[in-house]
Amino acid sequence: MGFDYYIALDISRSAQDADIKKAYRRLALKNHWLNARDPGSAERFKQIAEAYDVLSDPIKKAIYDKFGEEGLKGGIPPEFSSQLTWTKGYVFHGDANKVFHEFFGGDNPYSDFYDAEGREVCLNFGGLRGRGIKKQDPPIERDLYLSLEDLFFGCTKKIKISRRVMNEDRFSSTIKDKILTIDVQPGWRQGTRITFEKEGDQGPNIIPADIIFIVKEKLHPRFRREDDNLFFVSSIPLGKALTCCTVEVRTLDDRLLNIPINDIVHPKYFKKVSGEGMPLASDPTKKGDLFILFDIQFPRHLTPPKKHLLKQALPM
Numbered sequence: 001m002g003f004d005y006y007i008a009l010d011i012s013r014s015a016q017d018a019d020i021k022k023a024y025r026r027l028a029l030k031n032h033w034l035n036a037r038d039p040g041s042a043e044r045f046k047q048i049a050e051a052y053d054v055l056s057d058p059i060k061k062a063i064y065d066k067f068g069e070e071g072l073k074g075g076i077p078p079e080f081s082s083q084l085t086w087t088k089g090y091v092f093h094g095d096a097n098k099v100f101h102e103f104f105g106g107d108n109p110y111s112d113f114y115d116a117e118g119r120e121v122c123l124n125f126g127g128l129r130g131r132g133i134k135k136q137d138p139p140i141e142r143d144l145y146l147s148l149e150d151l152f153f154g155c156t157k158k159i160k161i162s163r164r165v166m167n168e169d170r171f172s173s174t175i176k177d178k179i180l181t182i183d184v185q186p187g188w189r190q191g192t193r194i195t196f197e198k199e200g201d202q203g204p205n206i207i208p209a210d211i212i213f214i215v216k217e218k219l220h221p222r223f224r225r226e227d228d229n230l231f232f233v234s235s236i237p238l239g240k241a242l243t244c245c246t247v248e249v250r251t252l253d254d255r256l257l258n259i260p261i262n263d264i265v266h267p268k269y270f271k272k273v274s275g276e277g278m279p280l281a282s283d284p285t286k287k288g289d290l291f292i293l294f295d296i297q298f299p300r301h302l303t304p305p306k307k308h309l310l311k312q313a314l315p316m
Helices: 017-031 041-055 058-074 096-104 148-153 308-312
Strands: 140-146 155-166 173-184 193-196 211-217 223-226 229-237 245-250 256-261 270-273 283-287 290-297
Touching (some): 140 155, 245 290
Parallel strands (some): 140 211
Antiparallel strands (some): 223 229
């Protein structure tokens, strides 16, 4: 068993976020190498940093409170993995100075209290001002899965996020929900990025991260998309492939197209229907094309062509 995080910060298990921050501030300053005289302060400084890293994070804290250090560092039992987002074992990065820096801001929060030779300077006020260049957290990226219909017509998606928000005292924080609205435009492609600036967790010495949603296309039962074009596979018997026929295609906007095929259909044959693809993001009044490929159904006594021939029919 390792040390108890609550004992390390000298707080009770009922301590709130403000209590955790207050305890870390006090103990970190006491055990910092610029201030400490006890040889054991360096190890305590690291333990305090790890304790704060865990208890200041709602997810890590919840896992630690429920499963202890073994569950936190060894991973959540499988039967609980669907209920919590943290599924991997926690490993402290080991850089206590990084935690100290992110909490207070600046490379050396003690710079206001010591001169170039390390001598203490008397000031007319107490407490740290926490000066330093604020650093923005790295972007948070999430996939946004959309159907072809969503991307054909455009739609509005509302997504709820939970983030840490600073309280009025600018010291403590609270987890609050917020609804982000995404206006999906007709013709957006997979990989389109929608950025919500500075909507990540707030902190006293950090710039909140940007939240970025990346469009991913759901598989469609009838169509496959490539750029602004749509591909449709029509199964026809060999008899119709050798004679004229008509192919029906139900479009994304629920129209029924009757496409005449006046050629002999072979494995490499395809039919292009102009203007029946996806809307162009730059001009939704214009559309890409629809390509109809053919899966020829051969009688059982005939040998069908190789499957790869159908792939060769794709227009380049």
